[in-house]
Amino acid sequence: MTAKLEVKDQGIGILTSLIPNTHTVLVGKVNEATVAFDGSPYAFMSIENAPDSLKTIPTRLSGVIDIDAERSRVRRLQLKSANLKARVVLSGDTVTFEKFSASTQSTHRRFPTKLSLPLTIRDPCQ
Numbered sequence: 001m002t003a004k005l006e007v008k009d010q011g012i013g014i015l016t017s018l019i020p021n022t023h024t025v026l027v028g029k030v031n032e033a034t035v036a037f038d039g040s041p042y043a044f045m046s047i048e049n050a051p052d053s054l055k056t057i058p059t060r061l062s063g064v065i066d067i068d069a070e071r072s073r074v075r076r077l078q079l080k081s082a083n084l085k086a087r088v089v090l091s092g093d094t095v096t097f098e099k100f101s102a103s104t105q106s107t108h109r110r111f112p113t114k115l116s117l118p119l120t121i122r123d124p125c126q
Contacts (some may be wrong), residue, residue, distance in 0.1 A: 002040045003110045005063075007033040012069050023076065028069030035063035035090065047054065063090050069102075082115060097121050 007014075012028040039059030040050060065088045073080035084102040089093060102120040105113055 002036070002038045004036045005033065011074075012067060012083045023074070025071070025073045025075075025080075027068060027071050028067065031066040031068060033063070033067075035065065036060065037061055060092055061090050062092065064088070065090070073107065078106060080105050080107055083118065 007030050010030045010033075012026045012030055014030075015026055037060070040057040054104075064087065067084065069081070069084040071080060071082050072084065082105060083104045086100045086102075087098040089098055101118050103116045103118050105115045107113060
């Protein structure tokens, strides 16, 4: 089975449809998301139920996900993030973060809120 998903310049709020009943708030933009799946449809299900001929099909995931999120919040966790900038490259069994930066903030009503310094992941070779 081969499937490809392409999204460009889309509000990030669309992702809340994939996260049911969490009261999640997402404000930002998917700059680019191009993900290709090639493999057995049973990769997302229990492999025990797959016919023997489909159990040996290798699964490959490839693509790029580039997101800028001004803020995101999951109310039940009393935590939010701000200024998320991420670019992730998927290649087979490897996930590479080309860029990742975000700040976090506690939203508990009994404690003062303070935005953290940005958490940034950088390539040590650059």
